[in-house]
Amino acid sequence: MARRTLQQKLAILSDAAKYDASCASSGTTRRDARQGGIGSAGGTGICHAYTPDGRCVSLLKILMTNFCIYDCAYCVNRVSSNVERARFSPEEVVGLTLEFYRRNMIEGLFLSSGIIRSPDQTMGDMVRIARMLRVEHGFRGYIHLKTIPEAAPELVAEAGLLADRLSVNIELPQDQSLRRLAPEKRPETIRAAMADMRLAREAAAETSHRGKRPPRFAPAGQSTQMIVGADATPDREILRTSARLYAGYDLKRVYYSAFSPIPDASATLPLVKPPLLREHRLYQADWLMRFYGFDAEEIGAARPDGNLDLALDPKLAWALAHRGDFPLDVARATREQLLRVPGFGTRTVARILAARRNGPLRYADLLRMGAVMAKARPFVTLPDWQPGALTDSAGLHARFAPAPEQLSLFG
Structure with a gap:
């Protein structure tokens, strides 16, 4: 060679x-x-x-x-x-x-x-x-x-x-x-x-008995x-x-x-x-x-075959499978509950918990905090927001899942 x-x-x-x-x-x-x-x-x-x-x-x-x-x-x-x-x-x-x-x-x-x-x-x-x-x-x-x-x-x-x-x-x-x-x-x-x-x-x-660390x-x-x-x-x-x-x-x-x-x-x-x-x-x-x-x-457990839904992120898939846990009142929900809301990250939840001590939060406040409200809207209630008809799991799955890709002669 x-x-x-x-x-x-x-x-x-x-x-x-x-x-x-x-x-x-x-x-x-x-x-x-x-x-x-x-x-x-x-x-x-x-x-x-x-x-x-x-x-x-x-x-x-x-x-x-x-x-x-x-x-x-x-x-x-x-x-x-x-x-x-x-x-x-x-x-x-x-x-x-x-x-x-x-x-x-x-x-x-x-x-x-x-x-x-x-x-x-x-x-x-x-x-x-x-x-x-x-x-x-x-x-x-x-x-x-x-x-x-x-x-x-x-x-x-x-x-x-x-x-x-x-x-x-x-x-x-x-x-x-x-x-x-x-x-x-x-x-x-x-x-x-x-x-x-x-x-x-x-x-x-660990520190030794002489106060030194290895x-x-x-x-x-x-x-x-x-x-x-x-x-x-x-x-x-x-x-x-x-x-x-x-x-x-x-x-x-x-x-x-x-x-x-x-x-x-x-x-x-x-x-x-x-x-x-x-x-x-x-x-x-x-x-x-x-x-x-x-x-x-x-x-x-979101799917019977044990595999994750490729069309939806796992957090959103879990929330759709547990519609009975939602919508959450943002003013009263615990940190653990808020962390399970699609569109809420750890930093957003920390900001919500800190800000709500000073008064009620509104839709625009969550946007400023970084919440992805396009995902979160069906799962939360606020003084100026109610999910209304956005509660049907099958409809939400179709709404959030991406449409199948179309074949193109020019692709």
């Missing part, structure tokens, strides 16, 4: 990394900041990801290599896949990261990898990259490392001291699917790695990703899995990645890519669980 240039490797390995969605930056300020050094986790640049506060950040998102000894059926980089291969040396990854940062093109690094030789060999090279950036070059930008569950615990422990965020992918929402489609991987090993990360983060937050471990937390549509798991089960992960491992995010058919695919995989709108609806449902007080059971 001809020797590849650095630019050719970058083209191959950045494209291979696009299948990993779990790369949102934390937006944290680098710990132990000192004068001098290179990088910051707090600037702005090319938009590759979003921080929790909505800020765009740029990350160099690459695989160290797309060579892999595993044969996961859903992975384009599996050992039996006929794809173009490339591999960076640790020095090349460090050089690229620093060069992109100096040009103000990135704010940090998201690094994943196929498994080369062994999990320990691969994880050791990734840790070496982070160590070179932090120690030798004083890099204080954002670093996210995709850890390998089968790697030695001491390697993952060092990774947590160097990186801002760690992640380990659970791959698929159900254990039996992972065993069938990725026979070299064990769900128990993945969960054990997540549990170890949680314990390490908790230990790093070095911070992955201060931006841990995340994971699951592939949607590679098996027949309905959305209700996917959300249940996410809820267990949030509760059991203190995850910052669960990312959902719609399965994409790959070359030379196994006959056990679907031939058609699931609609990207399904991935979007899962993210919306995930948001409802984390910030709006919904649980997986009630979101997933």
Whole structure:
């Protein structure tokens, strides 16, 4: 095989990394900041990801290599896949990261990898990259490392001291699917790695009897990703899995990645890519669980088949299925009730609760607060607004659901 240039490797390995969605930056300020050094986790640049506060950040998102000894059926980089291969040396990854940062093109690094030789060999090279950036070059930008569950615990422990965020992918929402489609991987090993990360983060937050705190471990937390549509798991089960992960491992995010058919695919995989709108609806449902007080059971119960309604966002679908809970009197409803009104976000609800102490709120007041009244009108009452005839669930479903797209000869 001809020797590849650095630019050719970058083209191959950045494209291979696009299948990993779990790369949102934390937006944290680098710990132990000192004068001098290179990088910051707090600037702005090319938009590759979003921080929790909505800020765009740029990350160099690459695989160290797309060579892999595993044969996961859903992975384009599996050992039996006929794809173009490339591999960076640790020095090349460090050089690229620093060069992109100096040009103000990135704010940090998201690094994943196929498994080369062994999990320990691969994880050791990734840790070496982070160590070179932090120690030798004083890099204080954002670093996210995709850890390998089968790697030695001491390697993952060092990774947590160097990186801002760690992640380990659970791959698929159900254990039996992972065993069938990725026979070299064990769900128990993945969960054990997540549990170890949680314990390490908790230990790093404790103060010793001398009043000293240990070095911070992955201060931006841990995340994971699951592939949607590679098996027949309905959305209700996917959300249940996410809820267990949030509760059991203190995850910052669960990312959902719609399965994409790959070359030379196994006959056990679907031939058609699931609609990207399904991935979007899962993210919306995930948001409802984390910030709006919904649980997986009630979101997933909107349809008999356990899948989310692609025509409606999950909050609106839930409200239409529970018309008996509406309309709400905005002047008297609790915070928990207001959070379930379609068109009301968390900030809008906070503004409503603060403003209604000073007197009754009117329709125009809610508009000024940011409420999406086009959605909220059938579900609330105000001194100058009553929903009137806007109470029929079937009619509202037809009104809010988008019309089917028309084929066009000129489209």
